[in-house]
Amino acid sequence: MSGYKGASGGVSDSAFYxxxxxxxxxxxxxxxxxxxxxxxxxxxxxxxxxxxxxxxxEQDAKNSQDIEAMFLKITDVKDQAAFFKFAHTLVHxxxxxxxxxxxxxxxxxxxxxxxxxxxxxxxxxxxEFEEETHTPPFPAVPARPRFRDRLLSIRKAFLDDFEx
Numbered sequence: 001m002s003g004y005k006g007a008s009g010g011v012s013d014s015a016f017y018x019x020x021x022x023x024x025x026x027x028x029x030x031x032x033x034x035x036x037x038x039x040x041x042x043x044x045x046x047x048x049x050x051x052x053x054x055x056x057x058e059q060d061a062k063n064s065q066d067i068e069a070m071f072l073k074i075t076d077v078k079d080q081a082a083f084f085k086f087a088h089t090l091v092h093x094x095x096x097x098x099x100x101x102x103x104x105x106x107x108x109x110x111x112x113x114x115x116x117x118x119x120x121x122x123x124x125x126x127x128e129f130e131e132e133t134h135t136p137p138f139p140a141v142p143a144r145p146r147f148r149d150r151l152l153s154i155r156k157a158f159l160d161d162f163e164x
Contacts, residue, residue, distance in 0.1 A: 010050025017073035018083045019043060020060055021108075025087055027064035028104040033094040037061070071108050072115075080112060 010016065022043075026036040040061045044054060074080050087108070091101040 010053040014074050014076040014079045016053050017070050018079040021067055021070035022086055023060040024065040024067040024070050029098045029100040035093040067104055
């Protein structure tokens with residue numbers, strides 16, 4: 001993802017607003033479930049936020065924010081992609097993908113398409129393809145993982161980005 005080290009410690013502004021948008025999304029249906037609280041608590045525990053960032057996110061966990069306003073401040077395409085990856089997990093985490101969450105996701109996806117810098121996306125994809133190693137043409141299809149295993153694997157992949 002974008003420079004995960006912000007100028008004043010913590011994560012970059014883009015990554016910070018990705019997390020603020022995710023925390024806002026947890027409030028989209030006006031019900032914050034135990035699973036959503038756990039998602040936010042694990043992020044606060046595992047992501048190297050600055051003290052100020054952590055304090056703001058703790059407030060965001062308690063009080064709903066404007067999802068669109070937070071999303072518009074995610075400036076890095078990799079952070080935007082990470083947002084949708086985590087958002088998909090978050091809206092399904094409690095087993096109830098309600099109409100409010102669906103509407104919020106649709107609105108954010110439409111906004112993302114309108115504002116996406118296609119040249120930057122293509123450049124980013126090209127660099128990722130160049131960095132990939134050769135994979136067999138027909139990889140083995142793994143057994144379908146349980147939801148918890150998928151969530152933990154996404155979390156692990158995200159945290160691995162911080163070690164770079």
